[in-house]
Amino acid sequence: MRKIRLLAAALLASTTLLGTVTASFAEEVVVKMWARADRSGPLRAGNIVAAAEPLNAALKAAGSDKTVRVEVFEGPASGFDADALDILKAFAVNQGPDVYVAAHEWVGEFAKAGYAMEMDSFVQKNPWAFGDIIPVLWNSTKYKGKIYAIPQDSEIRMFFYNKDMLRKIGKDEAFIDGIPAAVEKGEFTMQDLSNLAKEVVDKGAAPIGMVHRPNAGPDYLMTFAAFGAKFVDEQTGQLVLPKAEIRRGLEWYAANAANGVTPKNNTSMSWDEIQGAFKTEKAFIYHQGVWAVTEWMVGDSKGANWPNDRKWYFNKIGWVPAPAATKGGQPANLSHPIVYVVNPKSKNADLAAMLVAYASLPYYNTKHAATTAHTAISNGQRSMPEYLNAWYLDAATPMLARTAFIPNHPDFGRYNGILFKALQGVETGRLTPEKAIDFLEDELSNELKGGLKVVEKLS
Amino acid sequence: MRFPSSNRRIWLDRVLFLGPATLLLVLFFVVPVVVDIGIAFTDMGRDLRVTGFTTENVQRMFGGDRRLTSVMLTTLIYVSCTLVIFNVGYGLLLALLTTALPDRSGSFFRAIWFLPRMSPSVVYALLWSWVVAPTDYGLLNQVLLAIGLPLADLKSNFPMVLVVLANGFIGASFGMIIFTSAIRAIPQHLFYAAQVDGAGPLAIIRHITLPAIRWQLSFVTIYQALALLVSFEYIWLITNGGPFFDTTVYALYVYRRAFDNGQYAYGAALSLGLVLVGTILALALWRFFDMRALLQRPRIEVG
Numbered sequence: 001m002r003k004i005r006l007l008a009a010a011l012l013a014s015t016t017l018l019g020t021v022t023a024s025f026a027e028e029v030v031v032k033m034w035a036r037a038d039r040s041g042p043l044r045a046g047n048i049v050a051a052a053e054p055l056n057a058a059l060k061a062a063g064s065d066k067t068v069r070v071e072v073f074e075g076p077a078s079g080f081d082a083d084a085l086d087i088l089k090a091f092a093v094n095q096g097p098d099v100y101v102a103a104h105e106w107v108g109e110f111a112k113a114g115y116a117m118e119m120d121s122f123v124q125k126n127p128w129a130f131g132d133i134i135p136v137l138w139n140s141t142k143y144k145g146k147i148y149a150i151p152q153d154s155e156i157r158m159f160f161y162n163k164d165m166l167r168k169i170g171k172d173e174a175f176i177d178g179i180p181a182a183v184e185k186g187e188f189t190m191q192d193l194s195n196l197a198k199e200v201v202d203k204g205a206a207p208i209g210m211v212h213r214p215n216a217g218p219d220y221l222m223t224f225a226a227f228g229a230k231f232v233d234e235q236t237g238q239l240v241l242p243k244a245e246i247r248r249g250l251e252w253y254a255a256n257a258a259n260g261v262t263p264k265n266n267t268s269m270s271w272d273e274i275q276g277a278f279k280t281e282k283a284f285i286y287h288q289g290v291w292a293v294t295e296w297m298v299g300d301s302k303g304a305n306w307p308n309d310r311k312w313y314f315n316k317i318g319w320v321p322a323p324a325a326t327k328g329g330q331p332a333n334l335s336h337p338i339v340y341v342v343n344p345k346s347k348n349a350d351l352a353a354m355l356v357a358y359a360s361l362p363y364y365n366t367k368h369a370a371t372t373a374h375t376a377i378s379n380g381q382r383s384m385p386e387y388l389n390a391w392y393l394d395a396a397t398p399m400l401a402r403t404a405f406i407p408n409h410p411d412f413g414r415y416n417g418i419l420f421k422a423l424q425g426v427e428t429g430r431l432t433p434e435k436a437i438d439f440l441e442d443e444l445s446n447e448l449k450g451g452l453k454v455v456e457k458l459s
Numbered sequence: 460m461r462f463p464s465s466n467r468r469i470w471l472d473r474v475l476f477l478g479p480a481t482l483l484l485v486l487f488f489v490v491p492v493v494v495d496i497g498i499a500f501t502d503m504g505r506d507l508r509v510t511g512f513t514t515e516n517v518q519r520m521f522g523g524d525r526r527l528t529s530v531m532l533t534t535l536i537y538v539s540c541t542l543v544i545f546n547v548g549y550g551l552l553l554a555l556l557t558t559a560l561p562d563r564s565g566s567f568f569r570a571i572w573f574l575p576r577m578s579p580s581v582v583y584a585l586l587w588s589w590v591v592a593p594t595d596y597g598l599l600n601q602v603l604l605a606i607g608l609p610l611a612d613l614k615s616n617f618p619m620v621l622v623v624l625a626n627g628f629i630g631a632s633f634g635m636i637i638f639t640s641a642i643r644a645i646p647q648h649l650f651y652a653a654q655v656d657g658a659g660p661l662a663i664i665r666h667i668t669l670p671a672i673r674w675q676l677s678f679v680t681i682y683q684a685l686a687l688l689v690s691f692e693y694i695w696l697i698t699n700g701g702p703f704f705d706t707t708v709y710a711l712y713v714y715r716r717a718f719d720n721g722q723y724a725y726g727a728a729l730s731l732g733l734v735l736v737g738t739i740l741a742l743a744l745w746r747f748f749d750m751r752a753l754l755q756r757p758r759i760e761v762g
Contacts, residue, residue, distance in 0.1 A: 085719075085721050088507065092506060109506075113506040113508075265614065268614050268698070268701060268702055269593070417720065421703065424702060424703055428615060428703055442525055443526075446524065
C-alpha cells in the first residue's frame with residue numbers, strides 16, 4: 001500500500017513537473033496555408049484550420065509541448081490556374097506556404113519543381129485517415145507513379161436541362177424522363193442534344209438553347225472526350241492533339257453557334273448572365289457541374305427563386321453526361337478533383353501533413369461536400385446522414401462510375417487555354433473548325449515545343 | 460565674380476536637382492530594361508528558375524509566332540484611332556468649346572469630362588461593361604429598346620470600337636486640360652485684333668489658336684502615343700483582349716504570354732520589342748514635331 005502511495009506521489013510529482021516544464025516551453029507553431037478565395041469551397045481552408053484542434057489534442061496527449069495554429073492566406077486569383085502560377089511565384093521568392101490547395105493537374109508541375117511532398121509512405125502509415133479514400137481519386141494525385149497530394153474533393157460535371165421547356169414544345173413525360181437512360185445506352189447523341197435545343201428555340205420555349213462557361217476550364221473537355229478525343233498519349237505520357245476528334249468537337253460548337261442554339265457571344269458573357277439565363281428560364285441547357293445546384297440553382301439568387309426540395313427540382317430540371325458522339329457510343333464524364341499539397345521544404349512539413357490527414361476524415365470532408373455540393377473523397381462518407389441529406393449529391397454520385405480526369409500533365413493548363421481560344425474562335429465565327437485546327441497545331445507546337453504529339457486520328 | 464569652392468557647389472546642385480529624378484529613372488527604367496534583356500535570353504518558365512541561356516525566344520518572335528503580325532496591326536489601329544480621334548482630336552475640340560463658353564459653364568463641362576479620369580480604372584471599366592452588356596439590361600440596349608432599335612452587342616461585334624471609345628473618353632481629358640491652359644495663355648489682344656480685322660471663329664482658330672498651341676499639340680501627341688502603346692488595363696478589364704484575339708494589343712499580348720502562361724522569358728523578349736518600338740516611335744515623333752526647337756534656350760532673356 002505504501003509502495004503504491006509512493007508511486008502515486010512520484011507519478012503526480014513528475015506529471016506536475018512535466019506540466020510546468022511543458023507550460024514554460026510551450027511552443028506555438030504557425031502553419032501557413034494558401035487557398036484561393038473561392039466561394040464554392042470555403043472549407044478547403046476551413047477544414048485545415050479546424051483540423052488544428054484534434055491535432056493539438058493529439059500532440060498534448062502525446063506529451064508534446066507544441067501547439068499548432070493555422071494561418072490562411074486567401075489568394076485573389078480568378079481561377080485555379082492563375083492561383084497555381086501565384087503559388088509558384090511565391091515559392092520562387094521563398095515565400096511559399098507550408099500547405100496549399102491546388103487543382104490536381106498542377107501536381108506534376110509542383111512535384112517537378114520540388115514544391116510537393118512525396119506522400120506514398122505517409123499515406124501508407126496513416127490508414128486511419130486515408131484507408132477509405134475512393135481508389136480512383138489517387139490517380140489524380142500521382143506524378144510519375146508516386147503520390148504527391150491528397151484528394152480534397154471530387155465532383156461531377158453535366159448538362160442541365162429544363163424539363164418545363166420540353167413540356168412546352170409538346171414532349172411527353174416518357175420522353176423527358178427517358179433522356180438520361182437513352183444517353184447512358186448511347187442512343188441519344190450529341191447531335192440529338194443540339195437538335196433538341198434547336199427545337200426548343202425554334203418553337204419559342206426559350207430564346208437560348210444552350211450556354212456554357214465563358215472562360216477556360218474543364219467543362220468542355222468532356223464534350224471533346226465524347227467525340228473521342230484524348231489529351232495524353234497513354235504510352236508515352238506526352239500531350240497529344242488528335243486532329244480529327246478535336247475537329248468534330250469544334251464542329252459541334254460551331255454548328256450550335258451558327259444555328260442559334262448557343263449565343264455567338266457565349267464566351268464574352270459574364271457568369272451572372274449565363275447562370276441567370278438558365279435560372280430565369282431563358283436558356284434550355286446549361287453545361288456545368290453538380291456544385292452549381294447549391295451555388296445558384298436553389299434559392300433566390302440569379303433572378304429567380306427555386307424551392308429547395310428534391311421532388312420539385314427533378315420535376316423541373318434534368319441532367320445528363322456528355323452524350324455519345326455516335327449512336328451506340330459511350331457518353332463521357334469528367335471530374336476535376338482539388339487536392340492538398342504539402343511543401344516538403346517547410347520545417348513544419350510533418351505537422352502540415354498531419355493537418356491534411358485530419359482534414360481528410362469523413363467528419364470534416366463531408367461538411368465541405370454537403371455544403372458546397374462536391375462529391376465525397378471516401379466511400380464511408382456516402383452513408384453519412386449529412387451527405388445523404390444533400391439529395392443532389394446522392395443523385396449525382398452514380399455518374400462517378402464513368403468519370404475521367406484531366407491529364408496530370410504540368411503543361412495541360414496551357415493546352416487547355418489554347419483549346420478554349422480555338423473554341424471561342426469557332427463560336428464567334430472568327431475561325432472555321434478547319435482553321436481552328438491549324439491554329440491549335442501552330443499555337444500548341446509553339447508553346448509546348450517538343451512536348452506535343454500531333455496525330456491525324458486516334459482510332 | 461568668383462565663387463569660393465564653386466566646383467563643389469556645382470556638383471552638390473547637380474546631385475540635389477538631378478539626383479532624385481536620375482535615381483528614379485535608373486531604378487524604374489534602366490534596371491528593369493537590363494533585367495528584362497537578361498531574362499529574354501534565358502529559359503525562365505513557370506517556376507522562375509533559369510537553367511540556361513538561349514536565343515530561342517528572340518527567334519520565336521521573328522519566326523515562330525504567327526499571331527504577332529495581327530497583334531501589331533491591332534495595336535496600330537487601336538493607338539492611332541484613340542490618339543487621333545479622342546486624345547488629341549476630341550481633347551482639342553473640348554478645349555476650344557469650353558474656352559469659348561463663359562468661364563463657369565466652361566469649367567462645368569470640363570469637370571464632367573474629367574470625371575472618368577478621377578474614377579478608379581476598375582470602376583470605370585465595370586461601368587462600361589454594364590453599359591454595353593449584350594442583354595436587355597445593358598444601359599445602351601435599354602436606350603436602343605426605348606427608341607425602337609434592335610439590341611446591340613458591341614463587345615462581340617465591334618470590340619475595337621468599344622475599346623477605342625472607353626480609352627478615348629478617359630484619354631480626351633488629358634489633352635483638354637493642357638490645351639485649355641495653353642489657349643488661356645494666348646494674349647487676349649490677339650483675339651480682339653483678329654475680330655477687329657473681321658476674322659470669323661474658324662479663321663481665329665486656324666490662324667491664332669492652333670499656331671499658338673502647336674507645342675502642346677506635339678507634346679500631347681507624343682506623350683499619349685507612348686502611353687497608349689503600353690497601356691492595356693481597360694482592354695483587359697472590358698474585353699479581356701477578345702473575342703478571340705480581336706482586341707489583344709501588343710502590351711496585353713506580352714502580359715498574357717508572360718503571366719497567364721508563365722512563359723516569363725518569352726514575355727521578356729516580347730516586351731523588349733515594346734521598349735524598342737516605343738523608343739523608335741518617340742524619336743521619330745520627336746523629330747517629326749521638331750521638339751528640339753521647343754527645348755532650346757530662349758534667345759531673349761526674360762525678366
